[in-house]
């Protein structure tokens with residue numbers, strides 16, 4: 325007789341998970357509203373700064389944002405499909421747009437060059453709502469001041485196919501939190517608005533500020549502020565404490581007690597100084613953990629912060645938990661809004677020598693997404 329043994333049950337570990345926190349997004353929208361009378365556009369480009377474009381958009385609109393801003397018309401289509409109904413502006417469509425789709429999805433387009441506008445006129449199948457994007461000092465996007473006249477001439481010549489409903493700029497130095505750094509851009513914005521009005525367009529929605537300008541300089545607000553980083557808790561000016569809108573968690577996948585002098589990770593760049601417990605966490609640079617980290621980087625396990633030791637691997641990091649041992653399956657918090665033992669996104673940015681934006685937008689595709 326053959327004895328068939330059932331295989332032991334497999335323990336399913338908590339996969340690396342990024343949890344988006346809609347209540348934090350709502351609180352950040354409230355904070356923005358407390359500093360401006362302008363309308364709020366929730367910018368959800370790059371998949372809502374890694375937090376999920378639809379999740380961030382829903383939370384922001386529920387909290388009172390009246391517009392959505394995205395990179396291109398395809399992003400806008402995703403939001404429409406999810407049932408979001410507020411006006412949407414898409415500002416970067418370098419390869420042109422599918423005019424029928426733009427009309428169907430009711431997408432406003434920002435246009436920042438004469439060539440782009442000519443292309444749009446040629447492609448348009450129905451009147452397109454356009455925001456003229458003027459260069460207010462970035463030399464990155466927007467129509468250079470020397471070409472405004474031509475841009476306005478082409479817009480006028482297009483007749484009813486091009487409906488100019490807005491004029492936008494972008495601030496290159498708002499994170500300095502000093503109104504003097506924005507003054508030239510604000511002046512340029514007013515000149516752009518006046519030129520567009522003189523060309524016979526209007527009424528216009530005028531917009532210049534992103535998060536930093538919104539939080540630090542009312543002279544940049546005009547009719548609408550475009551807030552992206554601020555929604556997810558990042559203030560580029562570092563003047564306002566916003567609420568982190570995500571939590572990244574992963575599991576302890578292996579634990580061990582090692583002797584003093586034990587080399588850890590590729591290259592053996594770190595050796596334990598005394599007998600200690602190591603926990604391997606199942607998250608690595610393929611998930612967005614920066615590979616170059618300064619001393620002091622750590623994660624929260626069991627209510628305390630523990631340092632990351634040795635090199636960051638593709639799928640794993642090693643944490644020195646000292647006298648404490650954590651069983652396989654224990655959940656580690658890589659970052660989150662709680663503070664104290666839980667690292668913030670801002671701390672990760674400092675450890676990696678970067679800005680918080682690259683931490684949140686760098687979370688890899690295999691990290692599960694969930695909503696609190």
Ligand SMILES: *Cc1c(COP(=O)(O)O)cnc(C)c1O
Nearest residue numbers: 367494534535550551552553554
């Ligand atoms: C990204 C972006 C924003 C939002 O900037 P934040 O600093 O993230 O608020 C606003 N406007 C434009 C044109 C952008 O590209």
